[in-house]
Amino acid sequence: MMDFLQRLFGRLEGSSSRTTAKTRLRLVLVQDRATLSPGLMENLKEDLIAVITKYIEIDETNMKVEFSDTDGSVAIVASIPVKEVKRTAGALSK
Amino acid sequence: MSSTAIVVTSGKGGVGKTTATANIGAALAMNGPKVALVDADIGLRNLDLVLGLENRIIYDLVNVVEGRAELRKALIKHKHVENLSLLPAAQTRDKNAVSPEQMRKLVSDLKKDFDFILLDCPAGIEQGFKNAIAGADKAIVVTTPEMSAVRDADRIIGMLMAEGIDSPMLVVNRIRPDMIKRHDMLTVDDLLEHLKVDLLGVVPDDESIIVSTNKGLPAVMDSKSKAGKEFKKIAARLMGEDVAEAAATAEPGDEWFVRLIKWFRGERG
Incomplete structure (x- = not known):
């Protein structure tokens, strides 16, 4: 039983x-x-760069954006080398 | 009547593509339309065997596209199903012997004489797949309720859509109602939840398929075959009829059942 x-x-x-x-x-x-066509991946990178460079100066040529799966879930992982953080508030106050 | 070219594909091998092509084709032809079956699995031909036509091959698909044989002479008429013809694959060549352009031309030539053209696609996602879908207007994706087959079907559906074949139709083959009752098999509902496609039909796992392949007679010619019965319904649906699914694997009112009915209503309207 x-x-x-x-x-x-x-x-x-x-x-x-x-x-x-x-x-x-x-x-x-x-x-x-979880894959984007190469064209869309390029667009995603460009948009990321546009946003991030408002705040941080980055090394665009060594930037990597890719899908990775860890522990059964999918993540998008961006590795973006930083050159310099912008200390002026100019960028932040839009 | 305008003719339709339908590719029968799956991604994974061994899920019943060739059997489905033979049976859906034969069932269509038994209802009146003129049907041409094209074995696009060059180098691994089998559609001739399933149809019992292996001893009557003179010319093949490659001979035709290379201009060495006339299309009409290469087509083999089925002994027992009047409106059914087969264009066999070449056995001694490989998949690169044909180009997508040649397949497109072949299908448009066949459309002059036939109402339905069914293309039996090779397994895989390489050149043979690209050739087989080149001339197709629609696609039937065959899968079984196994994870590996469903996964491959999902990839194939993505590739079909990328090639502009928009709403692939799903055939779930080899359903085992006893295993579904024991909760040891994915249900049709489970599959439809993951694969964003329209359901065309559900075919039970049935020994009569092996018997009919042994004899070289499609199961739809055997009035006792359960699988044959379902293939006949699939053919009727392809001809635009509203045929309800047998409640062998799900109770009426289940979501996939409702979706199926809705789809055919939409299709007719």
């Missing part, structure tokens, strides 16, 4: 292989789909 109940509740909590498959599938599809 306990065994039956455990199995029943186990199932409700999502321990069936169907539920496992669903969860794993969702993650893998998110990862598979």
Whole structure:
């Protein structure tokens, strides 16, 4: 009886292989789909540069923007070498 | 009647593309339209075997696109299904023997004589896939309720859309209602939740498919075949009929069921 109940509740909590498959599938599809066409990636970079240079002087040529998956979730990771932080408030007060 | 070229594709191999092509094609032809099946899997031809036409091949697709054989002479008429013809793939060549432009020309030539052209696409996403979809107006994506097949189907759907084939139609093959009841198989609903496509049909896992392949007669010719019955419904839907899905894998009212009905209403309207 306990065994039956455990199995029943186990199932409700999502321990069936169907539920496992669903969860794993969702993650893998998110990862598979996490790509932008090279053109869009370039646009994204340009927009990032435009925003960041308002506040910080950066080394645009060594900037990297890419998708990475860590611990089952997808992140967009930008590595942007800083040349100098702008100390004047001019940029901030728009 | 204007003719339609439909590519049958999947990404992953072994999910039943060729069987689906043969059966949907035969079922369409049994309803009246003239149907040409094109085996675009150059180097790995099998559609001839499933249809029982392997001993009647004289010319193949590559002979035709290279201008060595007339299209009409290369087409093989099916023995038992009057309106069904096959253009077999070349077995001794590889996928680079044909270009997308040549496929486009071939399909437009076939459209002069046929109402439906079904292109059996090779597995994979390389040149063979690009050739097979080149002349297609629509696409059927075949998958099974397995993660690897669904994942590959998702990639294929993305690639089809990038090529301008907008609303691919999904066929879920080899559903096992017993496993779904035990919660050990992804349901059609689960698949539709992930894959943003319209559902065309659901085909159960059925031994009669193996028997009919052994005999070289499509399962749709066997009135007892459960899979054959579903392939017939798929053909009817492609012809614009409103055919309800059997409730073998889900109760009526389930979301995919409702979506299917809605889609066909929209299509007709």
